[in-house]
């Protein structure tokens with residue numbers, strides 16, 4: 071296969087991770103949350119900010135975001151990547167970061183993000199209005215879809231029509247996420263949740279209710295990527311990048327060829343190919359669950375179920391605690407939290423599991439994790455396969 | 463050389479404003495193209511012509527956006543596949559939102575309000591419940 075990236079497998083490792091202010095952080099800005107997460111992730115890696123000579127970051131608001139981040143952190147990176155493909159960006163950043171480390175352009179890449187979207191004084195309504203002006207979608211916006219949610223609702227309608235997927239099965243995704251969140255003291259919503267409660271919650275864009283949608287929280291997240299040989303000399307057990315792939319097929323939901331098949335089929339294929347692995351080799355899956363339909367689509371597109379069978383798979387309890395495939399072990403965007411763009415937090419949870427530091431939600435003996443980010447309206451997909459030293 | 467009528471987005475909207483719904487066809491590969499583009503997404507050709515599609519389509523995906531009655535009430539948003547094998551977003555206007563179903567046959571209509579045209583659809587004869 072052209073573009074085979076096997077030579078990068080296992081040569082780089084995540085040496086530090088951190089989150090900061092997840093849930094509610096009143097009075098903080100996006101940048102302050104990012105900076106605290108960055109500071110803590112660099113310290114977790116046993117490095118200092120002076121060691122950071124590569125930076126990847128993205129913002130949903132600022133068009134030149136990497137510059138104020140460089141300025142704020144006081145670094146002079148030789149490598150900079152500000153690719154913005156929505157919530158999957160911080161998983162997509164892995165590949166250019168690995169290439170930069172491979173080439174010798176830099177030695178330690180910080181990937182960092184922060185969002186104060188829950189408590190920000192700038193209301194999400196105002197931000198929404200600004201986006202309509204700054205990033206018009208003239209063939210969709212006149213019909214007032216409630217974006218992004220209506221786009222996912224359209225995808226859900228199609229999955230239900232083609233495969234008989236039910237609202238109960240979608241609800242079971244939210245219930246499974248909540249069951250994981252109940253094991254995680256860092257999760258924002260930990261009250262018990264039943265399928266009936268999801269079904270009876272407020273409908274927003276049929277067939278999706280407010281409980282089929284991710285939370286709106288604040289939070290910063292960061293990780294540090296270095297070459298594997300260096301990671302082995304640092305304090306944390308290295309979490310190796312075994313495979314990675316990113317795919318973008320469209321922006322608008324109306325331009326998606328088949329609403330039941332996402333670009334995760336491509337990003338997953340590329341990640342598995344680089345890792346020399348398949349779905350059966352995966353111990354833990356962190357799948358960006360902006361909405362309940364996402365989890366079903368990614369279970370199928372990443373090969374854990376045949377197309378159309380994820381609803382039944384979830385209903386049988388496979389992704390909940392005690393199931394055959396632990397999914398979104400922190401509680402996910404649905405119950406852990408969702409600071410605007412969740413991808414980096416999926417990656418951080420994967421690292422937490424592979425370090426064996428996930429407390430009550432620890433998956434015993436986890437050696438491999440697939441972490442998957444989604445961006446836009448099923449527009450961008452980025453997949454990484456992470457592993458412990460045993461998985462090399 | 464720039465087109466004096468503007469880019470294809472402006473040309474598309476100008477036609478709608480005059481009550482006409484027109485989409486493009488690629489003169490090289492023959493594909494119909496929507497949304498309007500300066501090049502064919504199928505083959506990269508810049509040789510595209512406008513034509514009037516049949517207006518017949520099928521509902522591909524559907525949602526009802528819930529809205530408080532005082533704000534105007536619930537409304538439909540659909541993805542519609544045209545006979546010409548292109549997909550677009552619109553709404554079905556002559557049918558209650560909860561009656562719009564995937565697979566319904568629909569017909570395009572241009573609604574012009576204060577000089578601004580918008581493509582909408584109606585359930586075809588015999589489809590409205």
Ligand SMILES: [Zn+2]
Pocket residue numbers: 488489490491492493502503504505506507
């Ligand atoms: Zn063509």
